[in-house]
Amino acid sequence: MKTKSLILSTIFTIIPLFSAFAGEDVLNSGDTAWMIVATALVMIMTPAGLALFYGGMSRYKNHLNTYAMTFVSYCIASIVWVIWGYTLAFGPDKAGIIGGLDYLFFNGIGPDNLTGTIPTYVFALFQMTFAGITVALVLGSVVDRMKFSSWVLFAVLWVTFIYCPVAHWAWGGGWMGEMGVLDFAGGNVVHINAGVAGLVLSLFLGKRVGYGKEAMFPSSISLTALGAALLWFGWFGFNAGSQLAADGVAGSAFLVTNTSAAMGALAWMFSEWVVSKKPTLLGIASGVVAGLVGITPAAGFVNMPAALIIGLVAGILGFISVSKLKNKVGYDDSLDAFGVHGMCGIWGALATGIFANPLITEGAKGLFYGNPGQIGLQIISIAATIAFSAIGTIMVVLITGFVTDGLRVEREDEIIGLDSTVHGERAFEIE
Secondary structure (H helix, E strand, O other): OHHHHHHHHHHHHHHHHHHHHOOOOOOOHHHHHHHHHHHHHHHHHHHHHHHHHHHHHOOHHHHHHHHHHHHHHHHHHHHHHHHHHHHHHHOOEEOOOEEOOOOHHHOOOOOOOEEOOEEHHHHHHHHHHHHHHHHHHHHHHOOOOEOHHHHHHHHHHHHHHHHHHHHHHHHOOOHHHHHOOOOOOOHHHHHHHHHHHHHHHHHHHOOOOOOOOOOOOOOOHHHHHHHHHHHHHHHHHHHHHHHOOOOHHHHHHHHHHHHHHHHHHHHHHHHHHHHHOOOOHHHHHHHHHHHHHHHHHHOOOOOHHHHHHHHHHHHHHHHHHHHHHHHHHOOOOOOOHHHHHHHHHHHHHHHHHHHOOOOOOOOOOOHHHOOOHHHHHHHHHHHHHHHHHHHHHHHHHHHHHHHHOOOEOOHHHHHHOHHHHHHOOOOOOOO
16 A cells, blocks of 8 residues: 555656656746735736825825826726737737737636746736736826826727837747847836836927926825835835746845835935935935836846946936936926836846846846847847837827827816816815
8 A cells, every 4th residue: 555655656746747848837836826926916006006106296186186097007908908918918929029819808818728837817917917007107297187088098009009019029929038138027118118108198298287387296295105115015026026936036036126126215315315405205215116117127137236236326317317307308297207217217228238147047148247248139129119119109199189189188177186177076175
């Protein structure tokens, strides 16, 4: 009896090994459990973290409108993704540009299908949360003045025609990934893409009524700080989860994410302290996000000392972009989506080409480890993302404006506030 048990135990131990040697994906319950948690962490970043972060920075009369537009962005991306977005991003490659329609409505995907060591359903849902937060980031450039109806249509079109192709380029078997571009968790796909789109959209909408002539105070900096804390918390799933496994690289990504965020907060705080003589809570919260953005494309490729440098530069760059660049150029990026996500995303993508360490992830080798060519690849990817996002967003804006008869709210509604004129609600009782 003991011999029989030993034989059966040996067989059940060896069978998975044969599957692995045969190149077949094998479900790993540990990886699956971690990715379900990571997906939940990224999900909370949009309708809670980003909504509070953006809502607190918007004016009191537009607080709920900002929250509603952020919240609905996640809802829209969720539906678009399961119907056609996932297959456009991760369907069979078509000329390195876009995925095929094989997985339309998740056709052909069932509970037993695996992506690596996790169920494809989990992988798809994890990627959906990225689409949700990316389109919501764009909103930061245009709060206070865009029609809610126009935003709904814009979000559908932008996820479909801008986000999905770039995601395919980098992660779905497209030309960026095949060329060797490194983008661990979304420097190009998420931050540069969203930042550039936000800038384009803000230029089309024009400046807010009274911009540069009257003070536009945030409705609640404490809510913004709480939102930043939730974003920081969720970003561990964003970056560490992008390894798609519960392993050492995920642990390293977790470490460098926290390190860069903290350094970004301190760098922004001290920069502001030196320039304006006051270290503000809004500056600290913004620095956290800048540090998180900077480390995102590099998280699975760099060590802790590199994370310190990435966070330091991101905090300083974010502060300069928000306090100096925007005023000098003269565009009205309401909540600094381009200044933080666009500029720090570009820095993060470049930093990945500089600091990528093969001791963290095999094959990822940057300038400091003997591969100067990686910088060239990163620059190509940055330029391509900027060009595609800018031109594509212009087209989406023109279509949206034509269908909805204009993107911008009426001047009177803007002056009164969108909480009451659009939603019939108020976030705060103002005497």
